[in-house]
Amino acid sequence: MNEFMDAAIAEARLGREAGGVPIGSVLVHNGVILGRGHNQRVQKGSAVLHAEMAALENAGRLPARTYRESTLYTTLSPCPMCSGAIELYGIGHVVIGEHQTFMGAEKALEMKGVVLDVLDNDECIQLMTEFIRERPDIWNEDIGEE
Amino acid sequence: MNEFMDAAIAEARLGREAGGVPIGSVLVHNGVILGRGHNQRVQKGSAVLHAEMAALENAGRLPARTYRESTLYTTLSPCPMCSGAIELYGIGHVVIGEHQTFMGAEKALEMKGVVLDVLDNDECIQLMTEFIRERPDIWNEDIGEE
Numbered sequence: 001m002n003e004f005m006d007a008a009i010a011e012a013r014l015g016r017e018a019g020g021v022p023i024g025s026v027l028v029h030n031g032v033i034l035g036r037g038h039n040q041r042v043q044k045g046s047a048v049l050h051a052e053m054a055a056l057e058n059a060g061r062l063p064a065r066t067y068r069e070s071t072l073y074t075t076l077s078p079c080p081m082c083s084g085a086i087e088l089y090g091i092g093h094v095v096i097g098e099h100q101t102f103m104g105a106e107k108a109l110e111m112k113g114v115v116l117d118v119l120d121n122d123e124c125i126q127l128m129t130e131f132i133r134e135r136p137d138i139w140n141e142d143i144g145e146e
Numbered sequence: 147m148n149e150f151m152d153a154a155i156a157e158a159r160l161g162r163e164a165g166g167v168p169i170g171s172v173l174v175h176n177g178v179i180l181g182r183g184h185n186q187r188v189q190k191g192s193a194v195l196h197a198e199m200a201a202l203e204n205a206g207r208l209p210a211r212t213y214r215e216s217t218l219y220t221t222l223s224p225c226p227m228c229s230g231a232i233e234l235y236g237i238g239h240v241v242i243g244e245h246q247t248f249m250g251a252e253k254a255l256e257m258k259g260v261v262l263d264v265l266d267n268d269e270c271i272q273l274m275t276e277f278i279r280e281r282p283d284i285w286n287e288d289i290g291e292e
Contacts, residue, residue: 048194048203057194061187064290084230089290144210144235
């Protein structure tokens with residue numbers, strides 16, 4: 001399990017190194033990473049490529065069964081858009097690095113029967129704490145608050 | 147109002163002509179189209195670029211206020227992912243071509259206070275009816291059901 005969160009964190013670090021929002025995600029099926037990505041707001045001027053969306057996009061077209069058997073690892077609690085994508089594709093298990101710096105739509109996911117594991121990972125918390133302090137403007141834009 | 151649904155339908159037709167899922171969308175602010183797009187599952191192998199997402203992506207990075215003052219026009223009732231994006235960005239008004247061939251997450255949007263107008267547009271219904279009959283495999287994949 002930590003191997004995959006480590007891969008998500010590696011994506012988040014890539015985002016930070018590029019001056020972007022440091023959130024990363026990987027989609028895992030039967031122990032294999034099918035897709036990986038990080039937030040592309042700054043790098044691609046993207047309003048839709050949050051980390052989870054970037055990982056889903058990187059995974060490409062998949063049959064419904066594959067999504068349903070997959071686990072999505074993400075360094076930060078998934079926002080309503082990413083949670084909606086999780087719901088659309090019926091991903092049943094989401095491992096979340098942390099939800100201290102931002103609480104996403106976890107309640108809605110739980111109501112849909114999605115199993116959530118929150119790790120309270122120190123590096124995930126540190127990445128976001130620093131970014132929010134340094135670039136509150138970009139962060140607020142990313143969550144539709146500014 | 148019909149001018150903008152016409153623009154969304156024009157996007158849907160572009161999708162059909164390319165062999166893709168015939169759903170289109172435009173984001174409108176103060177009478178100006180800020181972004182437009184159509185479903186890119188077939189054309190780009192995309193799992194995230196539903197029509198609404200493609201329109202948001204095409205609009206680029208926008209301040210929260212702009213989203214909140216905008217109306218999203220879409221030829222088909224928005225799925226959970228697209229509805230989550232609408233919620234994230236606080237888009238307050240969505241005009242829907244039809245919800246007969248697919249009912250999206252309208253109830254969830256209404257519970258969030260989003261104003262929905264459903265037009266029961268004949269061309270929107272026809273585009274989807276024909277596509278679902280001809281390519282049920284792609285359609286089911288697009289909504290996470292196959």
